[in-house]
Amino acid sequence: MSEDTCLGCQVGDKWRKKRGSLIMALHEIQGVKGYVDWKDAMDLATTMGIPLARIYEVLTFYNFFKLVAPGKAVISVCTGTACYLKGNDKVLEKFKSELKIKEGESTPDHMFHLQCVRCVGCCGLAPVCVVNGKTYGRMTPEQVPEILNEWREVFKEA
Amino acid sequence: MVKLKINNMDVEVPAGTSILDAARSVQVEIPTLCKHPDVDPSAGCGMCIVKVGGRIMRSCCTPVSENMEIITNDAELQEIRKTVLKLILSHHPNDCLNCSRSGSCELQAMSEQMGIDQNEIIRMLSSEPKDDTTKAIVLDPQKCIVCGRCVSICQNVQNVWALSYLNRGFVTKVTGANDTKLGDSPCIKCGQCAAHCPTGAITDYDNTSKVEAMLADKELTTVVQIAPAVRVALGEEFGFDFGENLTGKIYAALRRLGFAKVFDTNFGADLTIMEEASEFIKRFTSNDNLPMFTSCCPAWVDYLEKYYPENIPNLSSCKSPHEMVGAIAKTYWAQKAGVDAAKVKVVSVMPCTAKKWEIARDETMSSSGYQDVDEVITTRELAKMIKKAGINFKNLKEEPADNPLGEYSGAATIFGVTGGVMTAALRSAYFFITGEELGELNFHAIEGLEAVKVAEVDIKGTKVRIAVVNGVGNVEPVMEQINKAIAEGRELPYHFIEVMACPGGCIAGGGQPRVMGATFDKPWGINDEIRKLRSRGLNCEDQCAQNRLSHKNESIQKLYADYLGKPGDEKSHHLLHTKYQKRPLYK
Numbered sequence: 007m008s009e010d011t012c013l014g015c016q017v018g019d020k021w022r023k024k025r026g027s028l029i030m031a032l033h034e035i036q037g038v039k040g041y042v043d044w045k046d047a048m049d050l051a052t053t054m055g056i057p058l059a060r061i062y063e064v065l066t067f068y069n070f071f072k073l074v075a076p077g078k079a080v081i082s083v084c085t086g087t088a089c090y091l092k093g094n095d096k097v098l099e100k101f102k103s104e105l106k107i108k109e110g111e112s113t114p115d116h117m118f119h120l121q122c123v124r125c126v127g128c129c130g131l132a133p134v135c136v137v138n139g140k141t142y143g144r145m146t147p148e149q150v151p152e153i154l155n156e157w158r159e160v161f162k163e164a
Numbered sequence: 165m166v167k168l169k170i171n172n173m174d175v176e177v178p179a180g181t182s183i184l185d186a187a188r189s190v191q192v193e194i195p196t197l198c199k200h201p202d203v204d205p206s207a208g209c210g211m212c213i214v215k216v217g218g219r220i221m222r223s224c225c226t227p228v229s230e231n232m233e234i235i236t237n238d239a240e241l242q243e244i245r246k247t248v249l250k251l252i253l254s255h256h257p258n259d260c261l262n263c264s265r266s267g268s269c270e271l272q273a274m275s276e277q278m279g280i281d282q283n284e285i286i287r288m289l290s291s292e293p294k295d296d297t298t299k300a301i302v303l304d305p306q307k308c309i310v311c312g313r314c315v316s317i318c319q320n321v322q323n324v325w326a327l328s329y330l331n332r333g334f335v336t337k338v339t340g341a342n343d344t345k346l347g348d349s350p351c352i353k354c355g356q357c358a359a360h361c362p363t364g365a366i367t368d369y370d371n372t373s374k375v376e377a378m379l380a381d382k383e384l385t386t387v388v389q390i391a392p393a394v395r396v397a398l399g400e401e402f403g404f405d406f407g408e409n410l411t412g413k414i415y416a417a418l419r420r421l422g423f424a425k426v427f428d429t430n431f432g433a434d435l436t437i438m439e440e441a442s443e444f445i446k447r448f449t450s451n452d453n454l455p456m457f458t459s460c461c462p463a464w465v466d467y468l469e470k471y472y473p474e475n476i477p478n479l480s481s482c483k484s485p486h487e488m489v490g491a492i493a494k495t496y497w498a499q500k501a502g503v504d505a506a507k508v509k510v511v512s513v514m515p516c517t518a519k520k521w522e523i524a525r526d527e528t529m530s531s532s533g534y535q536d537v538d539e540v541i542t543t544r545e546l547a548k549m550i551k552k553a554g555i556n557f558k559n560l561k562e563e564p565a566d567n568p569l570g571e572y573s574g575a576a577t578i579f580g581v582t583g584g585v586m587t588a589a590l591r592s593a594y595f596f597i598t599g600e601e602l603g604e605l606n607f608h609a610i611e612g613l614e615a616v617k618v619a620e621v622d623i624k625g626t627k628v629r630i631a632v633v634n635g636v637g638n639v640e641p642v643m644e645q646i647n648k649a650i651a652e653g654r655e656l657p658y659h660f661i662e663v664m665a666c667p668g669g670c671i672a673g674g675g676q677p678r679v680m681g682a683t684f685d686k687p688w689g690i691n692d693e694i695r696k697l698r699s700r701g702l703n704c705e706d707q708c709a710q711n712r713l714s715h716k717n718e719s720i721q722k723l724y725a726d727y728l729g730k731p732g733d734e735k736s737h738h739l740l741h742t743k744y745q746k747r748p749l750y751k
Binding site: 044047048058059060063066 | 319325326327328329330331332340341342349350749750
């Protein structure tokens, strides 16, 4: 999709006639560009005839939807029971302090996005973090700078 | 009808009635913080739990069924309610002593009623700042208990969609879309959110200190005017019954507060009718931009400018009555009284929060060469000033207003209630067209609280179709009907339409008292029962008035003869009319 086409208008137009399809439309926009911003929401509001306030109620109710472009490397820190008890809360704190962001936020250079997930299904490796699909088991806070540098290198080369 | 037992009493109510309402019908009160008669149940607060055959359920959203056995109050229910309330209180600041809502706060009263004497739950307060960007209402997220009444009123009743929920769970907050400040949102400042808020989370943008400073400045001549709806509501703050008309006492109190002259917005209402009825006749006979909408309600004007900008030409160009009084006070009156207009300050006491915004909405609000109205305070704020000044309002002797800007007709006083502006305009329009007075001055078809009221009026063979809308959320179908007819070139469904943004009209405005009624039939704040009582107060004054016609107001006649010329003339147009602009929903 070229940059000058109005994504919100196209998606809105597609779903306009179907009742209760706001979430589908939001999914579609996020699927294309990775997040839903103010302009997308405004365009959807206009084309679908849904008040902007309602669109943001839905967008902010579900953790899934992102309002700003997420970082290229998405760091998922598992805070499920096993990982949490094994000390992933300290790993999370280390990510936060290293990146100077809170969970659910991205760094200003859009390199990293930090999020918490509940269980990634490998509790035997607890505590676990996942970065763009790559799993890191038996995490300690000391490993955090190493992992960040590893991904900085990946995106430097790209 | 459904038969059931509430606390072992036999009860019979219509099918579909909630347990909460069924209980109320037999004088059993169930505590609730989120349910209000004007909004659908949201099951938000959890206070209204009852036992239905032993199971605990929320009574606001559970309809009655045959042979239900309900217990509304026992030790277990009380204990659970207490815990729920303590959780709510644990993220509400404990600063009742510094809160403007203290004494009329539902949360405070509930806490007392439940016997909360300590709260062992650790207090966690929001650090969100107040939103005072509208300069009309202030939203304080710290005091918000997220009951959702304001959101429901703003979205479902008023159809404005300024307020919404953001996020979920513990961090849920009430704000504009994507945390937009209200001043940059579609908010029309009607203040119905404030009228329905159970706590001090939404309240007036307080101008009382500015007014007190004006009154203290001896260089200034500070005059005041009161809107029609103020006179039948202020008394509630001082223990009078709902709807009692206390005009004379209010004049006396205003004089004691130090206002140099006490005028009445009703004078401006009569003046509005002279201009608006004349404008309507002109537009009707030349088929110019019909239908014509009334323009007295600034929240409605703001709504139309935002949601229906294509209909701007349909609005009457008349200013609202208090703006007319402001313009006339700083020109005609100042000259007559020999006062320097630069030193005249005009304060309006209004049932309305939108009026605070209106006084600076564009440059036509400064037609006298100065800002025509300097400050607006609400009925609630006036009550505060009277209490603070140590005036024993209840026992004050009645006093008259100052003339000439104090004389008014019965037609003027019903401006405060839905259907009133239309009735007043028709009375004078009939006279302007036919040269005769109407035999019957009441138009029963447009009285009452029905959302949209329509009628056809026969003016000596000419049929005028009118509509009266109360509650701006009811305007959409009417607009669609009109714009469809215009687009298809068909006969218009209506020629003249009155719109008041608040359900019931100004008597139930966003700035009116919100005190607890003496009985359970009249609970906190506002409901249809209170709307009817306040309306009756104004209608009675009209019915008993010696003069019930705006054009027979002698001070108005003299104003035209001595100063303005004729309605719609150049001078009238400059001082008494305004213009409109398209406004964005979001800035």
